[in-house]
Amino acid sequence: MRAVRLSVVTAAATAAALTAVTGCTEKSDAKGDAHGAVSVVAKDDSCEVSKKEFPAGHLELAVENKGSKVTEVYILFPDDRIVTERENIGPGTKAKITAEVKAGDYEIACKPGMKGDGIRQKVKVTGGTTAKRSPEMDAAVAAYRQYVQTQADETLPKVKVFTDAVRAGNIEAAKKAYADSRIGWERTEPVAESFGDIDPKVDVREDGLEAGQDPAKDWTGWHRLEKALWQDKKIGDREKQLADTLDKDLADWVKRVGKAEITPTSMANGAKELLDEVASGKVTGEEERYSHTDLVDFKANVEGAQKSFELLKPVASKNDPKLVAELDKQFAALNTLLDKYRADKTTYVFTPYDQVGKEQQKELSDGVNALGEPLSKLAAAVVK
Structure with missing residues (x-):
């Protein structure tokens, strides 16, 4: 978010x-x-x-x-x-x-x-002309759009497991399905702004509401339900309605992917912006403040940013091979660091973030910053 x-x-x-x-x-x-x-x-x-x-x-x-x-x-x-x-x-x-x-x-x-x-x-x-794109750039955009579409399509059934549990009033089943339901969304966040108003509908935190919005009426999406499950420990009629709304909004998201404005520079800039968000939200524990599933989001964000980079690599390698080498190095280092908190590399079971100490959080923050600095140069390298 x-x-x-x-x-x-x-x-x-x-x-x-x-x-x-x-x-x-x-x-x-x-x-x-x-x-x-x-x-x-x-x-x-x-x-x-x-x-x-x-x-x-x-x-x-x-x-x-x-x-x-x-x-x-x-x-x-x-x-x-x-x-x-x-x-x-x-x-x-x-x-x-x-x-x-x-x-x-x-x-x-x-x-x-x-x-x-x-x-x-x-x-x-x-002027009527747009930026010149090489075949490699066009291929990167097409492949990334397909990646986003696949993530969106695969998210809907996972979300339904979560929302069905909410509608059934089953708190423990909903908790179990919560983090998994968010992985596809978190992977596509480099271009989340291209989906219009979907992001604030499904992924806003309470402190991210606009001035004048009433949390009781205007707060929707995953984090509103997260609060109900972990802090309030109850599912009422409002939460069941919000489950329906989440299904509807994410179905709308799936339809918007094909029309989203995606360019090579938006892919590169979005990856950098997402790392900034990781630094300001995931590393601090603010994003998943009730469930403490921050490391699941963190890993999915890194995967989404890395996918954008990998698709742009054929272009960037020609223009700035040193930058590409540094990005390869820093992505590998951050993934290795994240895997320390992972049950195994085949699942998305991570250590709850409230069990990660301050020194370890600092290490994660340093890893994000080390990647964020060269990633800020990717868009410029793509269009040289």
Whole structure:
């Protein structure tokens, strides 16, 4: 689950935010990049973009956080779907974001403090052409879409085992089926944002609800049922209704895979973003705070990110063989580390996360960070 999401804002609020930012553009620090990247300077009260119009194809954002808060930067479709994002950009640090964009209207948003709807700038992508893709790139996208479709198709019967147990009021059977029902979803999270509103429907935590949402009415999905099973220790009529809703939402997800916007850069960026989420949610134990099945999610996330990398490897190997070698090394190291907590390599039975000590959690965190740094360079290597 993406820890923080952008919500749809009213046109008036967006216009007001854009007017406030536009008023500062004469003093903008965003001066463009020597290599043709669009510069984005994020501050606590502004999001300064060096260009408001650029050609279709591969877009690179050179982001610098000059504010005092950790920030996020997004490229958004007009309906708030996410083209790509980069989270956890600390004060005084820089980041490069590479994306593939078609002609049309978009917004670039900075989110100081990683809260709220962000400060947005409207931008336009012109030209009828899209980014040039090699046959290897097309093959990678097609293979990844098939991988995602397979994971989605295989998830539905596993979820039905879980939701049938909930509907039957069988707490122990539901607990037993819970983690297994989530593996396919967790493997496909590198492109979760391409499925529209499915992610917040099925995988949001209570603290991830939008302002004004009522947990009693608006919180749906796996984690709401997780809380009922492990903390509340009861299944009532509401939980049985939520089981039906989860089945319905995931069936919708399966149908959306074929229409999802998937590109080589979204595969690469999504893998990096997912590692960031692992670092901020799984390693800390926040994701599965009631069931403590975090390591199951963790392993599935790494598998999904690695699948994206493996499919992009033929392209990246030509452009940056040293990066590919480093990624091979770090994926292997993290998988070896995770397997220390696994009953055996043929099952998804992992040590409950509340039984993993602080030193071991630190070791896992270091492993994620060691992989995340080179993985942040994969998108750029793919489009060189």
